Amino acid sequence: MGVSSRPHPRRPSNLLPSLVALSLFSLSVLLLYKVDDYASRTKTVAGHNLDPTPWHLFPPKTFDEETRYARASKIIQCSYLTCPYAATESIQRRDQSRSRSARACPEFFAWIRRDLQPWVRTGISSAHLMEAKRFAAFRVVIFEGKLYVDFYYACVQSRAMFTIWGLLQLLRRYPGMVPDVDLMFDCMDKPSINRTQHASMPLPLFRYCTTPEHFDIPFPDWSFWGWPETNLKPWEEEFRDIKKGSQALSWSKKFPRAYWKGNPDVDSPVRTELLKCNHSRRWKAQVMRQDWAEEARAGYEQSKLSNQCNHRYKIYAEGYAWSVSLKYIISCGSLALIISPKYEDFFSRGLFPLRNYWPISSTNLCPSIKYAVNWGNANPSEAEAIGKRGQDFMEDLSMDRVYDYMYHLIMEYSKLLRFKPIPSPSAREVCAESLLCFANPKQRQFLERSTAFASEGAPCTFEAAHGIAVTNWVKQKEKAIQDVRKKEMLSTEAQSD
16 A cells, blocks of 8 residues: 655745735835925925026025925925815805995005006017016916916015915905906016016016016015014004004104114115214214024014114115015104115005105215204104104005005906916916915914905995006106205205305
């Protein structure tokens, strides 16, 4: 009888678990690669994957996410997954006839039609927009009540984020009323569309300031919703604190000198020259250098604007271009000494010399400041009244009026478009939730504090603004400034005799 053969028991194979593990690992690597690759091509409101603007270089932005995957995941979450699932508000077009009666817009709103005059005859075509793109940091399309953005370059600090937030708040302020629109926006300081160079084809480009020599269209700057990098609160909060601080001392007890505090190291010839006027006895001025890095380390205790209204006279000097400081200086209620500005923002064109401020010569700077201070100290009631009218002007420039200006500017601009605004395939929808998703804790705090709510009434009434009205305003303003220059000259001649 032969020996029976019995099969050996089969040992469990490790091949299947290994294949599963390898597959999962490969899938994870592929997913990581795809997520990172997808995010690497996504441009965001925070500045991810964007180079600095070539016309105003500054260090590239850095981000603190722990890993590339964490950053990529956040970009995808904020850019693609937030707005579609965000809680949507019921948006209905308001029946303006039932709203409470709106008051007339301030006179300076007449500049809206002056700014848009270059395109009244030709309209604005898609070709205009494509040419303006060469000078833009981002493109905004408002379509059916939603906001879409194409990002081209990174704006310095959080300018893009807060500017776009302002547009989102406009949509909340006047739901269903903001027209479809397509516009190019640059967030840097200096205007770029020169009227001589672009005379044959004016390019519509929105930015924070302009000059009479440029076609750039001025728009409310980002700091109206806050400037976290300098600890400046949203406009209405900041104005309220400044006005309260201005009342700490009566006019007679305020220092009878001119005061300026700021950063002179911004390629500003007028600020460099202003440093030479820092002599209380000779030029009646106190000029102080602001070190923002040191202020940040000290918690901004020495830079609170509400504590800087204890002088009868406050100086405004332009920086690299226009400066956001203008609105805070005039808000003090001191007599604002404005050094011949080259640049204009949307509201400054409503200020009138000797009514809201005192004009200072940029070519005879120190003596001009001295003359203004001496005049004010010899005429305290008149000087105080001018300062008060300046403060009243800024108080009237509430966020209600800021949104009204934005609304009417966009409305008039939209009437000039000769094409239907539609978001491009590369544009991303931006909503309040997606923008807050990208914001760091301090940015988020400022943004949330500047949230707008639907208006109970219609925007202010925008009367037909004729060019002749603006032209006469400019002539009267120039004459008032020349009158001051003549008085300065007579005073100088009298002292030299």
